[in-house]
Amino acid sequence: MAFVYSLYTLLCFLLPAAMFFPEPRITWHQTEVSLTHFQEQGVYNYSTLLLSEDKDVLYIGAREAIFAVNSLKISEKKHEAYWKATDEKSKECVRKGKSRQTECLNYIRVLQTLNENTLFVCGTNAFHPSCDTLDVSSFTLAGKNEDGKGRCPFDPAQSYTSVMVDGELYSGTSFTFLGSEPIICRHSQQGLLRTEYAVPWLNEPRFVHSDVIRAPSNNPDGDDDKVYFFFTEVSVEYEFFNKLLIPRIARVCKGDQGGLRTLQKKWTTFLKARLICHSQENNMIFNVINDVFILKSPDLQEPVIYGVFTSHLNNVGMSAVCAYSVSSVEDVFSRGKYMQSATVEQAHTKWVQFNGEVPKPRPGACIGNEAKAMNYTSSLNLPDKTLQFVKDHPLMDDSVTPLGKKPKLVLQNVTYTQIVVDQVKALDGNTYDVMFLSTDKGMLHKAMSRDTEMRIIEEIVLFPDHQAVQTLLLSNKQNKRYIYASSNDEVIQSPIAFCEKFTSCAECVLTRDPYCAWHPSKNSCVEILLEANTDRLLIQSLNGDSSQCPDSADKGIQESKRYSVKAGSTVEMKCSYKSNLASVVWTFNKESFSVAPPKYIVNNALIILNVTESDTGTYQCWAQELVMSNVFSQLVIKHVLEIEKTPPPVASTTPPPSTRMEGIMETTRFYVVKKEKTTKMSTTTTTTPVVTTSVGGVTYLNNKITTPTVPVLGEVFSALPNVEKALYLTNNNDCSLLIILVIVFFLLFVILLIYNCYKGFLPDACLKYRSALLSSKKKSPPSLKDCEHGLKETLVEKGCTENQCSGTVKAPPDTGYETDADCVNGNITHKEDETTEENETDQPFDVKCEIKYADSDGD
Ligand SMILES: *[C@@H]1O[C@H](CO)[C@@H](O)[C@H](O)[C@H]1NC(C)=O
């Protein structure tokens, strides 16, 4: 009981501690960047994309239509083919109670290359899945109307995945009209090879991805190619009050042919394991996998599996990326322990580690050297013992842990839907993995990590109407890399970088995008993949250090605007800088000044009210950005203000040199803006610990400074006093916010404590107090029912299952080979429910509520 309570506390109270969530540095709106669109009038649900890189063609599967477009410019349509559900099928579908407008249509769900001239296509076809072949040159369907059962879902709303491996289609989908029978299968000349229809094999899975990983040629184990499936399913192994979702990886071997008697026409190599994506420091568990990308590259020793996760547990609204090495996955399958369903007490099935003797050859292993040495050359002649074992033990006890034992990226208020990963060789000679992550709100994030620092270089608004991104695809050609994204309404082609948007060397370098570098002779920011062998000329520095930039290169950014206004009027001076991470600081006649109301208002612009003679002069807007503990300042724009008819002496007159140095405050951030007037640096470096190098309008400060006032600096720099205070007001507010938070949490704690006490979750002392208090009002003793009920309410999803909603709370559903009511394969009995009803109350609280899930990853 103490255990359950502590777990409960853990999940409920230990909300993510203060954590750093990267913010996209730059946001590109559709109007700013050139994205290419494809959209056909009256056609929706562009859900499948297939790229033919050598033909430069992108195939698009939509609702009742297939298109071929130019992959370098997708607005250029090459071919189209329409495949509508027939009237007959459509009517039949409507008769079965489905919607004519949304469900009884043909949604293309499978689009795969069969051979050079043929595509393999399947569609839901009004709840009557069918497959066909498409001739690429004539772009016509063959009209085969093959039964698509097992290759394509019936219901367009259901999850699906498929991959074509050597002409054979591997798919994960549902097998029946009702969608209740999940299946992972292979269609080939030899017929269908599939998963056993049993809860331990697949339990309400939501498929997200599948892919093949080839065994290295002449590998020592004589291993086979393997096909991996990724999905989220309902856990059988963890007893939870409600359905607990678990992210899984499953795999089968390409050479599998099923068993002869046992597991006839079923996989003999189907094994699955749990994928872990936890952040231990913050106690965040990501238990729903949304998409996977397997990075395969000749430069890599082994492929890397990237997955995006969200959570249905304690950290709703967060997303994470976890990466796994294929060898860690293989270790689990080829050396890990199996799980076994064990009967504990009456009719109460639990899954525990199997510690008995494992038959040989190893169950679920591909036919490799081990099996061959024992004269088993095919899965068909594997011994019954091995087959029976894998039939009963498809689940591994070991889980797959991510590289680095934690997520690569955790983000708040974002639901990532899809991921693709590119590798780029930067000019520093290192290869970086750049992740492209799409969200359910139509955004695309581009993230990379370097030196343990994870950054989101930029975000792109792909779909301004916040449509969810359905499919994401990366073209991998050396010189023509694009991202393709589809939604219900359109397909978008986006460049992988927007280097040309940066007009100065400093900006180009500060973006720290491994695809971009400054080209001094072209005087522009270029994409390095498009530049041939000019590496030495290009300037790129992934730590943001622009000291290599030539002096002249920074002219581009400096604009000057002149305002001539009447005395007493209001002036608005705009200053916009692309970086979301930069803060803006204003100087007046090259000195910092306090931009406080009522005289000034600062937002995206500086607004000066009631202009007087003394306001005339030069206003400069500086963007300052903290990059790896260095601060970069950059002049964004210069405004010159004068009063009409009486032109006062303005910018040309140099202001008196400032000797003040009040700009350094308690914050560790120290901003130094170099005066435009060229001054010598050498005098200062000797007297201060500050080593500055300055190029163009950018000052590069090597050390974090916390010590104030070095008078010598006054000549050289004008620091920024109160401006900073105005801009960083939040510094002081942080503390009070924290106190409020602490109070709120304390109150929450007290409320929950009282609630728990009331519900009977707490130790005896409390229970006594409670019963004393409640004895007259409530009779029932603390029981399992209370436990289940209370935890359900507080923890897991809001939606309720039939079990929960029925008047009496039943025992947790038996986790053996049965699903809920839609289970069709066996006799459904809820016998346990009835027979155990009386026992329940006798059982001690912690037996039923014991949860293995949360503590199982302590290692
Ligand atoms: C198809 O697209 C329409 C229009 O955007 C959308 O409302 C519907 O939910 C989509 N259907 C499926 C199955 O994705």
Ligand SMILES: *[C@@H]1O[C@H](CO)[C@@H](O)[C@H](O)[C@H]1NC(C)=O
């Ligand atoms: C396998 O078969 C070969 C030849 O058929 C035989 O020589 C060998 O002893 C067999 N090995 C085992 C382990 O049965």
